[in-house]
Amino acid sequence: MNLTRRGFIAVAGSALLCLAGCSSQPEEEKNIPDGMSEAAYDMGTEVYDLAGNYVSGSDGYDTTAAAIQSAIDDNSPNIDADNNKPDERILMLSTMIVMELTIGDEDEYLQENVENLRDALGYTLETGKYSEEYSMLETE
DSSP: OHHHHHHHHHHHHHHHHHHHHHHSOOOOOOOOOTTOOHHHHHHHHHHHHHHHHHHTTSSOHHHHHHHHHHHHHHHGGGOOTTTOHHHHHHHHHHHHHHHHHHHSOSSHHHHHHHHHHHHHHHHHHHHSSOOGGGGGGOOO
16 A cells, blocks of 8 residues: 555656646847847847837836946946947947936937937847948947
8 A cells, every 4th residue: 555655656756747738938039139148148138128118108207217227236246348339339229218217308309319229239139230220330
């Protein structure tokens, strides 16, 4: 009887482990552009999402500006913008978004500017380069 109980416990435990392994979803793979650090990519993605919340009307400009500034402050020590062009581009566009939110009033013009910068950030997150509209920001 003892052996049967142990066998049942072993089978039940194995079944639970299999279910746990089958139900866990793999982590989504990041498509980080060549040369961009994971820290810059993660920060850019966070800023992109936060700016999206502002553009959609979910968050106000002051809340969004504070959240983006916090993301920049938390991540910038891990970003080498001086020696890494893709990282520099992410940091520049993120800073431009927070500056736009900080100096502007909440109106349609501000929302349009943030939306344009957000789109440019999305392009940079995909390619590692500035969009044509912001290529004048490129440094040598």
